[in-house]
Amino acid sequence: MGALEQALATQRVAVFVGSGGVGKTSLAAALALKRSMEGEKVLVCTIDPAKRLANALGLKSLGNLEARVPAEKFREAGLSPKGRLFAMMLDVKRTWDDLVARHAPDPVRRERIYRNRVYQQLSSALAGSQEYMAMEKLYELATERDYDLIVLDTPPTAHALDFLEAPGRILDFLGNETAQVLLAPALSAGKLGLRLFHLGSSYVAKTLARFTGAEVLTELAELMASFQGMYAGFKNRAAAVRALLAQPEVGFVVVSGATPASVKEALYFYDRLRSDFMPVAGLVVNRVTPELWPRAGSTPTDVELAEALAGHHLEGLGADLAARLARTLAEHETLARAEAAQVNRIVHSTQARVLAVPRLEREVHDLASLSRLAVCL
Amino acid sequence: MVASLSSVVPGLALLDRRLIIVTGKGGVGKSTIAAALALVAARRGKRVLVCEVNAQERIAPLLGGPPSGESTHEVLPGLHSLNVTPRAAMREYGIMVLRYRALYDAVFENRVVRFFLRAIPSLSELVMLGKVLHEVRLVEKGRPRWDLVVLDAPSTGHAVQLLRVPRVLLDTVPPGPLRRDAEWMQALLLDPALTTAALVTLPEEMPVNEAIELDEALRHLLEIPRGALVMNAMPTARFSREELARLDELRQAAPPLGPAAQAAHFQGVRVAQAEEHLSRARAAIDLPLLLVPWLARERWDRSALEDVADVLQSQLEMRPVSLAAKAAAREGS
Numbered sequence: 001m002g003a004l005e006q007a008l009a010t011q012r013v014a015v016f017v018g019s020g021g022v023g024k025t026s027l028a029a030a031l032a033l034k035r036s037m038e039g040e041k042v043l044v045c046t047i048d049p050a051k052r053l054a055n056a057l058g059l060k061s062l063g064n065l066e067a068r069v070p071a072e073k074f075r076e077a078g079l080s081p082k083g084r085l086f087a088m089m090l091d092v093k094r095t096w097d098d099l100v101a102r103h104a105p106d107p108v109r110r111e112r113i114y115r116n117r118v119y120q121q122l123s124s125a126l127a128g129s130q131e132y133m134a135m136e137k138l139y140e141l142a143t144e145r146d147y148d149l150i151v152l153d154t155p156p157t158a159h160a161l162d163f164l165e166a167p168g169r170i171l172d173f174l175g176n177e178t179a180q181v182l183l184a185p186a187l188s189a190g191k192l193g194l195r196l197f198h199l200g201s202s203y204v205a206k207t208l209a210r211f212t213g214a215e216v217l218t219e220l221a222e223l224m225a226s227f228q229g230m231y232a233g234f235k236n237r238a239a240a241v242r243a244l245l246a247q248p249e250v251g252f253v254v255v256s257g258a259t260p261a262s263v264k265e266a267l268y269f270y271d272r273l274r275s276d277f278m279p280v281a282g283l284v285v286n287r288v289t290p291e292l293w294p295r296a297g298s299t300p301t302d303v304e305l306a307e308a309l310a311g312h313h314l315e316g317l318g319a320d321l322a323a324r325l326a327r328t329l330a331e332h333e334t335l336a337r338a339e340a341a342q343v344n345r346i347v348h349s350t351q352a353r354v355l356a357v358p359r360l361e362r363e364v365h366d367l368a369s370l371s372r373l374a375v376c377l
Numbered sequence: 378m379v380a381s382l383s384s385v386v387p388g389l390a391l392l393d394r395r396l397i398i399v400t401g402k403g404g405v406g407k408s409t410i411a412a413a414l415a416l417v418a419a420r421r422g423k424r425v426l427v428c429e430v431n432a433q434e435r436i437a438p439l440l441g442g443p444p445s446g447e448s449t450h451e452v453l454p455g456l457h458s459l460n461v462t463p464r465a466a467m468r469e470y471g472i473m474v475l476r477y478r479a480l481y482d483a484v485f486e487n488r489v490v491r492f493f494l495r496a497i498p499s500l501s502e503l504v505m506l507g508k509v510l511h512e513v514r515l516v517e518k519g520r521p522r523w524d525l526v527v528l529d530a531p532s533t534g535h536a537v538q539l540l541r542v543p544r545v546l547l548d549t550v551p552p553g554p555l556r557r558d559a560e561w562m563q564a565l566l567l568d569p570a571l572t573t574a575a576l577v578t579l580p581e582e583m584p585v586n587e588a589i590e591l592d593e594a595l596r597h598l599l600e601i602p603r604g605a606l607v608m609n610a611m612p613t614a615r616f617s618r619e620e621l622a623r624l625d626e627l628r629q630a631a632p633p634l635g636p637a638a639q640a641a642h643f644q645g646v647r648v649a650q651a652e653e654h655l656s657r658a659r660a661a662i663d664l665p666l667l668l669v670p671w672l673a674r675e676r677w678d679r680s681a682l683e684d685v686a687d688v689l690q691s692q693l694e695m696r697p698v699s700l701a702a703k704a705a706a707r708e709g710s
Contacts, residue, residue, distance in 0.1 A: 020403015292636040300633035325637040331673035332640040
């Protein structure tokens with residue numbers, strides 16, 4: 001059993017986090033593939049807007065529904081899984097709509113919310129909306145389905161905080177008490193077609209309207225009015241999601257590249273997860289260049305390589321072969337050593353398991369290459 | 378083989394726009410390319426501002442300076458940097474709309490109001506983009522404050538979200554101050570004389586896929602003019618196919634030959650894959666190409682950035698690349 005697999009042996013949910021471009025999606029899919037090969041029923045869920053997972057799994061579109069990875073995809077890759085692999089891509093808007101439908105007291109209220117222009121922009125415009133919906137969907141999947149393992153790939157957050165603070169921030173938006181006080185006259189009117197004077201004659205409301213235009217505020221007031229009475233349901237649900245994430249059956253995996261910027265971000269993420277009491281199963285440093293030169297100090301010179309080449313009857317080849325080899329090996333080692341130093345930095349800065357995954361010769365973009373990556377986990 | 382550099386390059390016209398939007402997948406080197414383009418423009422005597430958007434600042438440190446923070450800061454002569462944050466941009470925008478600082482502070486620093494600003498669709502993106510575009514329009518002593526603004530945009534999905542904001546507002550917001558701002562911003566973004574987008578990618582599977590998607594989004598969804606495809610970290614072929622085949626047999630040999638042959642093998646594989654992805658990108662994305670070779674650097678610092686700028690400059694000026702000569706000179710010194 002590999003190091004990452006071991007770290008996640010008893011978990012039912014694995015959440016892959018990290019900055020963009022570090023290979024989170026491939027690693028998440030590889031882990032899911034590996035566990036399904038071994039006989040489990042596994043789901044991998046991504047919310048990446050670039051549809052990378054769909055690409056990696058050879059699927060054209062994933063929708064907001066779980067779809068089983070077809071048997072012929074496995075056959076094409078020469079794989080015969082003992083279990084079943086499912087994949088899905090989160091549709092943020094759909095998840096919002098489902099959540100509203102779940103909490104709305106009646107269809108009229110639900111439709112009124114769906115029609116609201118502020119609501120229509122909410123799913124894409126409100127910071128953290130994507131992250132919140134990812135957790136919401138994860139909760140639904142974890143509590144209402146019977147997967148042995150759910151692997152969640154998260155959006156490439158520019159800021160680690162977005163992911164952890166999203167539910168709180170959005171709940172603060174939906175249930176903001178001071179905003180409700182300000183909107184109270186409008187809210188108690190409780191009907192469509194509010195006029196601005198319902199916002200109160202307050203200095204604040206008037207100035208705000210000058211800033212945004214009155215109608216935008218009216219739409220917002222309508223949305224707040226529609227959400228009245230639903231807030232408690234939202235809040236309970238978000239608390240349950242949060243509680244789920246802190247369970248021992250959940251393991252966060254922080255993914256990093258081997259560059260200083262990426263490592264810095266990963267360590268920041270790790271610290272944040274720990275201080276929020278989220279269970280970190282391990283850190284993965286992805287695509288690490290292997291060191292080839294076995295000795296300390298500088299790599300061989302042109303002259304040394306020319307001597308070594310002399311016995312191998314390579315006379316027909318380019319004249320400066322030794323020089324090119326020397327340069328190539330030197331460059332390779334420069335990179336490998338710089339990356340090894342970054343891996344060390346992670347090892348010394350954390351108490352969690354750290355797994356360095358070597359850069360594979362072939363890129364990871366189908367089931368066959370995912371299974372080669374899975375071996376390293 | 379890699380297409381010859383002289384075939385289609387964007388030329389210096391790229392730098393003659395007032396705004397270059399640098400975007401691409403996360404991790405492809407957008408900040409490096411944005412900083413290098415800004416450096417090239419500054420070397421050519423332009424007054425340049427390079428903007429990051431709500432980021433952990435990378436550009437000013439890359440250029441060897443302290444973080445610029447929320448106000449413009451001169452990192453190198455003629456080259457300023459700025460990190461645009463929602464809060465600072467909102468404040469500046471608010472003061473501009475309301476005209477009185479005290480009024481802004483009284484009203485907008487209020488917790489309730491901050492709530493509203495967050496709740497109104499896309500407002501934080503609007504003010505951040507607005508801040509950047511405002512800098513483009515800024516006039517000082519009868520001439521533009523900046524000859525060129527380089528926007529280090531967020532990665533693909535977030536960039537589309539940011540750049541789409543004026544259009545979203547035009548579609549959803551009734552007439553009023555927000556809409557008027559969306560109108561001038563959209564006009565600026567879509568004007569090919571003023572604005573151009575540079576798509577940065579790596580010669581790898583996923584980055585090229587995302588560059589192709591982003592190119593589609595730029596053309597059909599955003600309609601922002603595009604100026605260049607920047608292929609970053611392109612490895613240069615160093616061994617012939619015959620050499621690689623012969624060297625493969627030596628990969629198990631004792632050092633020094635084995636490790637050297639293995640390094641050559643890795644390099645050969647990387648080159649072959651990279652060339653495949655380069656041609657795929659070029660077939661799908663009909664844009665002039667800037668090619669940045671892969672540089673072996675232990676630290677990604679100012680001198681590495683100067684090298685990238687050298688490469689970009691020589692291509693934009695259509696001079697042959699002299700990086701090898703420079704590297705040799707550095708090794709010799």
